[in-house]
Amino acid sequence: MSDFKPRFLKPSDTSSFLDKNDSHSVESTDFIYNRHLSQTIHTQRQRLPIFNNRNHILYLLEKYQTLVLVGETGCGKSTQIPQYMIEAEWPLSVGVCEPRRVAAISLANRVADETGTIVQQETVGYAVRFDACTNKPRIKYMTEGILLREMMSDPLLKDYSAIMLDEAHERTLYTDILMGLMKKILKKRKDLRLIVASATLDAKALQEFFNINPTGNKRDDTAVIMTVEGRQYPVDIFYVAEPVPCYIQASVDAVLKINESKERGDVLVFLTGQEEVERTVRLLNEHANLLEESRNKQKISVLPMYGALPHHDQLKVFRQAPEGHRKIVVATNIAETSVTIPGIVHVIDCGFVKLRWYNNETHTDSLVTFPISKSSADQRAGRAGRLRAGKVYRLYTEEFASKLAENTPPEMVRSNLTYAVLQIKALGIANILKFDFPSPPPLENLRSALEILYALDAIDIDCELTRPLGFNMAEFALDPLYSKVLFSSGEFGCSEEILTIISMLQVETVFTKPSTGTSIIKSRIQKRLFEVEEGDLITYLNVYNGFIQSDMSQGFCHKNFLSYKGLKRVVEIRKRLEKMLRNYGIRIESCIRSTESIRKCLVKGLFPNAAYLHHSGVYKTIRGDIELFVHPDSVLYTIPQPQWVLFCQVVHTTKLFMRDLTVIESDWLIELAPHFYYKTTFLE
Structure with missing residues (x-):
C-alpha cells in the first residue's frame, strides 16, 4: 500500500527548489512560487494516464468526426482533452457537457487552475442553470440543458470546433437527445468533432450509431473507438x-x-x-x-x-x-x-x-x-x-x-418527456417519431407528453409550437407545468407569490429534520406557525416571507428548524426567475394575501396533477384512478383532508405519496382546464 500524500507548496517552501548560485534567486517570492506552482501542475498533468495518448487522440480527432472514448476513472479525460485541442490551436471553442452542475463548475475551476487563468474569462468558463458566463471562453463546461438551449439560437453550433459529451454512460434524458441532435449536426458540419466519453460504455453500439458512412466501406468510417486505462489501485x-x-x-x-x-x-x-x-x-x-x-x-x-x-x-x-x-x-x-x-x-x-x-x-x-x-x-x-x-x-x-x-x-425509457419534447420541437424537429434516439422512448410516454403540451397550449393541433407561449416555455429551464404557472401569474395578478412558490419547489426541502425526540417535537411546533389549511405551497410562501422579513437571518432558520442553505438558494433562484419574467414583459405584482388567486393560478398549470378524496378514504387521480396518499410531511396530513387537491410530486416508498399539496375547488378545473376535464353524471 502506498503512503504517498501530495505535498502542497507554500511560498516558504520554494527555497528548497532554488539553486543558491542561480542568478534568478533575486526574483520576488511570489513570482518564484507561481513559477514552481506552474511546474508542479505541468508535472501532475504529465503523470495522468491520458498524457501518453495525447498525440494519438489529436490524430484521431483530425481523421474522424466522432471519437468514442472509454476512459477509466482518473485517466484525466474530462480536463485534459479540451486543453490538448486548445494547445493544438483548434480555431473555435471546445464545449464539454456534464450531466450535473457541480461537475461543470468544479471541472472549470480545475482547468482554470491548470492553465493559470481565472474561470469565467477568455480561456475557461462554465454555464449552468441560473449561472452562465457571458463571454465566449475557449473551453466551456456546461450542463446538457444549456447546450440544448444554445442549439435553439445556433442549430449548427458554429461557435464550436468540438463538443464533448462526458459521463455518457449515465444515459440521462438530455444525453440521449443530444446524441440524436449531434448526429444530425455532424452530417451538416464536416469540420465539427464529437467526443463521447465515459468510464463504462457500450462503445461498439455508439460507434455504429454515429458512423455516418454512406459508402459502407470501413475505410470511410466517421466514428472510432479508443480506450484509455486509468490510474486505479487495488x-x-x-x-x-x-x-x-x-x-x-x-x-x-x-x-x-x-x-x-x-x-x-x-x-x-x-x-x-x-x-x-x-x-x-x-x-x-x-x-x-x-x-x-x-x-x-x-x-x-x-x-x-x-x-x-x-x-x-x-x-x-x-x-x-x-x-x-x-x-x-x-x-x-x-x-x-x-x-x-x-x-x-x-x-x-x-x-x-x-x-x-x-x-x-x-x-x-x-x-x-x-x-x-x-x-x-x-x-x-x-x-x-x-x-x-x-x-x-x-x-x-x-x-x-x-x-x-x-x-x-x-x-x-423511464421519464416524463414533456420538457424534452418541447425543446426538440423548438429545435425544429417536425416529426419526433422519426427522430433518431440511441434508445427509443416508449410511444405511450411520447403520446402522453404531446397530450400535456397541447393541454398547456404549448403546441397546437398540428404539433407545432404556439407563438409566443410555446416558444417562451421552451426557453425556460423549468418543467413546462411550472413555466405555464409563471406565465399565467400576470393574468391572476400574483406573480410575486408565484415566483416565490416556484423557486421553493426547485429545492428538495427547506425544513430540517432533527434526530432527537425533544427537538422533533419542537420542530413540529415551530412548523405549525407557518402552516395554513390551504396546503404546503402557501405554507412555503409563509416560510419564505418570514425568512426575508428576518433579513435572511441564520438565527431565524435555527429557531424554526429551517435550512439556511436551502433558503439562500431559493433567494438566488427567485432573483433569476424574476429577471427572466420581466424580460418577457410580465408585470411583477402581488395579490396581497388573496390565496384564491394564487391557487387558481396554480391550477392553470398544474391541472394534470389533480386528485380527489374517494369515499373509501383514499385519494385517487381523476385520470387513471390511481390510489394516492398524503405524505406524512405535508401540512394536510394531520388535519381533516380536503375533497380536492393538487400535487407537485409523487414519491413511491411503501405507497404512492403525494408531496407539495394545495387545496383547490373542483369547479376551478372545469373553469381553467375545460380542454382537459369535463363534468359528467353517472346514473346508477
Whole structure:
C-alpha cells in the first residue's frame, strides 16, 4: 500500500527548489512560487494516464468526426482533452457537457487552475442553470440543458470546433437527445468533432450509431473507438453477512468503525437522496461533537454532497480536512462519476439509488428507490482506489449483489418527456417519431407528453409550437407545468407569490429534520406557525416571507428548524426567475394575501396533477384512478383532508405519496382546464 500524500507548496517552501548560485534567486517570492506552482501542475498533468495518448487522440480527432472514448476513472479525460485541442490551436471553442452542475463548475475551476487563468474569462468558463458566463471562453463546461438551449439560437453550433459529451454512460434524458441532435449536426458540419466519453460504455453500439458512412466501406468510417486505462489501485470489497434493517444507521455504524480502526484515508458514503444525506450528517455530527471532547480518538469532519446543495457548500468536499480530522463525505450518486473527491480511501455503499419513473396513466413522475446496477456498484467502488489501495463496504449481501442488473435503464425509457419534447420541437424537429434516439422512448410516454403540451397550449393541433407561449416555455429551464404557472401569474395578478412558490419547489426541502425526540417535537411546533389549511405551497410562501422579513437571518432558520442553505438558494433562484419574467414583459405584482388567486393560478398549470378524496378514504387521480396518499410531511396530513387537491410530486416508498399539496375547488378545473376535464353524471 502506498503512503504517498501530495505535498502542497507554500511560498516558504520554494527555497528548497532554488539553486543558491542561480542568478534568478533575486526574483520576488511570489513570482518564484507561481513559477514552481506552474511546474508542479505541468508535472501532475504529465503523470495522468491520458498524457501518453495525447498525440494519438489529436490524430484521431483530425481523421474522424466522432471519437468514442472509454476512459477509466482518473485517466484525466474530462480536463485534459479540451486543453490538448486548445494547445493544438483548434480555431473555435471546445464545449464539454456534464450531466450535473457541480461537475461543470468544479471541472472549470480545475482547468482554470491548470492553465493559470481565472474561470469565467477568455480561456475557461462554465454555464449552468441560473449561472452562465457571458463571454465566449475557449473551453466551456456546461450542463446538457444549456447546450440544448444554445442549439435553439445556433442549430449548427458554429461557435464550436468540438463538443464533448462526458459521463455518457449515465444515459440521462438530455444525453440521449443530444446524441440524436449531434448526429444530425455532424452530417451538416464536416469540420465539427464529437467526443463521447465515459468510464463504462457500450462503445461498439455508439460507434455504429454515429458512423455516418454512406459508402459502407470501413475505410470511410466517421466514428472510432479508443480506450484509455486509468490510474486505479487495488480495492478490497466487503459484504454484510445478513441484510441490514436500516442502511442509514448501518452507514453511521460503518463510519464509526472505520474511524476507530485508525486506518488512514477519508470516507465516502453513498445514499439515495437529500433527506437521507442530511439525516446521516446530523447523526454523524452528534458523534463528531463527542469525539471533539476526547483527546485520544480520531476526530471527523462531516460534509454533505447532493445536487441541490449551494455551490460554495459543494466545494467544501474538495478541500482537505482540518488538521487532526478525517473527512467524511455523505453523498448521493452525484459522487459516483460526475466529480472526483480527493483523499477518498474508504467507500460505504448502501446499494440503492433514487430514480424517477414516469406513469403515463397519471401523467406523473414518481421518485422510486431501486437497487443499483452492477456498473454503478463498480463505479462507486472505483472511488476508493484513486489515492492508494482502498476498501469498499457494501451494506448488502454478496448474493444480493449477484442479482443486480447489469446497467441502469436509460432515463429516456423511464421519464416524463414533456420538457424534452418541447425543446426538440423548438429545435425544429417536425416529426419526433422519426427522430433518431440511441434508445427509443416508449410511444405511450411520447403520446402522453404531446397530450400535456397541447393541454398547456404549448403546441397546437398540428404539433407545432404556439407563438409566443410555446416558444417562451421552451426557453425556460423549468418543467413546462411550472413555466405555464409563471406565465399565467400576470393574468391572476400574483406573480410575486408565484415566483416565490416556484423557486421553493426547485429545492428538495427547506425544513430540517432533527434526530432527537425533544427537538422533533419542537420542530413540529415551530412548523405549525407557518402552516395554513390551504396546503404546503402557501405554507412555503409563509416560510419564505418570514425568512426575508428576518433579513435572511441564520438565527431565524435555527429557531424554526429551517435550512439556511436551502433558503439562500431559493433567494438566488427567485432573483433569476424574476429577471427572466420581466424580460418577457410580465408585470411583477402581488395579490396581497388573496390565496384564491394564487391557487387558481396554480391550477392553470398544474391541472394534470389533480386528485380527489374517494369515499373509501383514499385519494385517487381523476385520470387513471390511481390510489394516492398524503405524505406524512405535508401540512394536510394531520388535519381533516380536503375533497380536492393538487400535487407537485409523487414519491413511491411503501405507497404512492403525494408531496407539495394545495387545496383547490373542483369547479376551478372545469373553469381553467375545460380542454382537459369535463363534468359528467353517472346514473346508477
